[in-house]
Amino acid sequence: MKVPPRERGAALLSVLLLVAVMAVIAAVMLDRLNLAMRLAGNAQAMTQARLYAASAETLAAARLKALVAADPARTVDPGGLLGRDFPLPLERGQATVRIEDAGNCFNLNSLVQGQEGFYSLRPAALAQLRALMASLQVDQGAAVRISDGIADWIDSDAVPAPNGAEDAWYSALPVPYRTSGRLIGDVSEIRAVKDLTPTIYTRLRPWLCALPEAQLSPIDINTLRPEQARLVTMLAPSGLSLDRVRGLIAQRPAAGYASAADFERMAGPAMPSGQLKVASRWFLLDLTIRVESIVLEEQALVDVGVTPARTAFRSWGDRASR
Helix, strand or coil: CCCCHHEEEEEEEEHHHHHHHHHHHHHHHHHHHHHHHHHHHHHHHHHHHHHHHHHHHHHHHHHHHHHHCCCCCCCCCCCCCCCCCEEEEEEEEEEECCCCCCCCCCEEEHHHEEECCCCCECCHHHHHHHHHHHHHHCHHHHHHHHHHHHHHHCCCCCCCCCCCHHHHHHCCCCCCCCCCCCCCCCHHHHHHCCCCHHHHHHCCCCCECCCCCCCCCCEEECCHHHHHHHHCCCCCCCCCCHHHHHHHHCCCCCCCCCCCCHHHHHHCCCCCCCCCEECEEEEEEEEEEEEEEEEHHHHHCCCCCCCEEEEEEEEEEEECCC
């Protein structure tokens, strides 16, 4: 059969069209395959990073337990374990660990006293938080509103403090929510508190912690650094200056203070007794794990008051989000 001249080349065009379609399909399949391989590689690297983080936790907990067990009566840091970054070389990457005394902070959960379901305001802690904010140049009015608001966030009742807010206020917001009514698990929770602006939160964040107990901050004068002196001045804001406390820290014996009473006598009558400690129980680990293209950041709260030491709390995410 003779093909009309105008139909010549149609078969060739059909073949070329089929080849083009197959080429597109092949390109899409290869792209999907490459994406799947990258996702699988990232998942494997993330799993490896989490395993490395768990190992770093175990290693750090063992070191801390040994540090505390060397002298149960007082915690000192002769080897410089606290307050600096330690690199840990890994087979597939690297890790950086930083350990801090987690008691050297203002414990937000100290704003209440009692037991779960029956938490009520602790006035002494409220005064300490306001003194800390004053030393950080937070406006007095804002400090009063924020401190009352955080206390209301944790306590068990539904009656707002004079400058605070309870569920009735939060439930009236465009996006309503409720107060916690329990101890805070992570400091970042207070971002939801009335009147706490991002600027003030950023200023306060390095000085705050959320220990899993409704107790006044157990500040260890044997591990306290000079730049943390305001944690002592907040206990007696009208009787102690930052320079005075920094001087007492600089005069600290190499073996540490034998008792908090020794430090309190040197500080003078303005220093209240009972809250300062010479031994530590809580330590904070900041871990950064890098495996190939994966970066994992973790924060873990270690309790060395039990044997073996245990991780009481951990969170993942970059430091800016905490």
